[in-house]
């Protein structure tokens with residue numbers, strides 16, 4: 094047998110049929126749906142009189158529009174949502190799942206959360222599956238060895254109606270991270286460093302497989318952070334081969350297989366890792382010793398520097414287009430070349446988003462916040478990724494650490510990651526954010542975003558500036 | 568979807584790199600539940616700047632947009648394609664596109680034309696005072712200056728654009744193959760079948 098990569102094995106197992114023009118009809122095992130990218134898809138089904146083919150492979154959950162303030166009053170009654178468009182979109186999802194019989198986690202259910210946090214933690218996401226969602230950060234689910242990618246609304250409709258997609262195979266790229274991470278260096282620093290290295294379009298047309306000792310040593314939470322941001326390198330999807338860490342994480346999750354089916358599933362999952370000698374179209378290697386706590390300075394996720402670095406000089410880039418882009422970015426960000434990153438003050442801190450809102454992220458941030466206080470003039474938000482994460486954190490007393498330190502402890506949702514709900518950064522103000530996009534206006538019109546890890550975000554909150562978390566750690 | 572064979576007319580000679588879908592249509596426009604009317608929000612943050620290309624009368628209503636590398640990166644929002652279509656754009660020319668965006672473009676009758684950087688630079692110059700033609704029949708981009716650049720598009724996408732195909736209808740016609748696949752999977756990987764989640768309900 095020819096040696097195959099993880100990607101090729103999953104792809105081969107899901108081709109329903111090939112077509113003469115090279116396009117393949119590919120089966121989709123798991124489909125996550127949220128309120129923003131689904132209304133027009135359900136509308137399309139309705140107009141054509143088509144049902145949802147496999148409701149049992151579909152799961153809907155609202156996340157983007159939900160306010161992160163309390164959702165029920167003292168008597169437990171649902172509070173209305175002030176923004177009428179947001180409320181209409183949430184209502185539309187409720188109406189559609191009811192009409193089409195799609196399993197649904199309501200805004201008020203204890204399991205509600207960001208779709209990419211909910212899928213893995215319920216065991217809806219499984220190794221070796223194909224998983225899609227009308228959301229680019231679907232790449233996160235690749236952390237469990239699922240071929241997972243974001244799709245547009247027309248494709249959402251296509252999957253709802255047929256449980257398949259028409260796809261071309263992707264090229265493959267191995268990103269190997271060797272060595273062992275230094276003190277205070279996290280999964281977020283790893284993925285920011287990767288994007289800094291290959292660029293925001295470095296992975297275009299490729300599915301990345303993350304390999305090497307560093308990736309193997311990461312928890313599933315850390316792998317989710319890495320795979321989540323594959324899309325910021327332009328990749329179609331990001332994969333981590335399933336291993337004992339993956340199986341231990343999944344076992345006993347509510348939607349994971351049980352009994353004999355679990356054993357059968359694990360046996361198949363063990364056959365998935367890339368064969369020795371399998372070939373990738375490209376390989377990039379990083380060494381852990383070159384990865385320091387990192388953050389972004391500009392308005393593209395490829396604009397990465399270590400926290401010990403300075404704001405770059407636009408002329409230092411070889412590509413003239415990049416020079417121009419850097420000048421524009423710095424103008425937008427209100428930063429002068431040569432400024433030490435650690436001298437940049439922040440007014441906002443956001444700990445949350447599908448990149449970094451799981452229990453481990455909150456633990457890392459709480460460890461830095463313990464016994465300290467949010468600096469004067471800084472507003473710091475902690476938004477757990479799901480209701481289950483929130484309850485777990487509260488059971489561990491993390492919420493008390495945060496609130497005593499002056500952080501706001503919120504209800505789960507996307508929140509300040511994209512400012513579709515009331516959580517926004519005001520124009521011209523600066524935010525240290527654990528999210529995944531530092532685009533112009535992403536956290537609100539005129540908002541300035543620095544992407545970094547949860548521990549680094551907490552360090553920024555308590556010092557009032559971008560800070561090297563290692564200096565705050567014991 | 569309407570079939571498209573050629574797109575001809577003025578082109579916005581923009582050239583910006585890494586244009587993300589938040590720039591094409593900011594998030595607050597995503598609260599809509601229909602596809603229509605998003606042209607009003609297209610490039611809102613760019614349009615807020617005086618002297619921007621989209622409000623330049625020389626290019627008003629241009630059916631073609633010329634951009635830099637990695638056009639349409641970021642969020643998967645198809646709203647970006649709907650907004651472009653609503654403002655009258657039928658083809659985008661760039662050195663590269665994000666994968667999700669080019670898929671969304673095709674599904675909305677917008678031709679994503681990939682050309683080498685040098686050709687894009689030349690078109691940026693020519694488009695300042697001359698129309699541009701994108702032809703799916705000959706797979707070329709031409710200008711009255713006798714520029715002629717060949718481009719490629721995967722054959723299925725090209726056919727979808729030229730015939731205005733309903734992809735879902737095409738796939739539903741393959742129902743027997745899909746049903747056969749499902750039956751085989753139920754044998755081989757029985758755990759795939761959905762485990763209804765007791766709490767997931769309306």
Ligand code: SF4
Nearest residue numbers: 230446447507510511
């Ligand atoms: S947290 Fe941010 S990136 Fe993740 S799904 Fe929500 S909006 Fe998208």
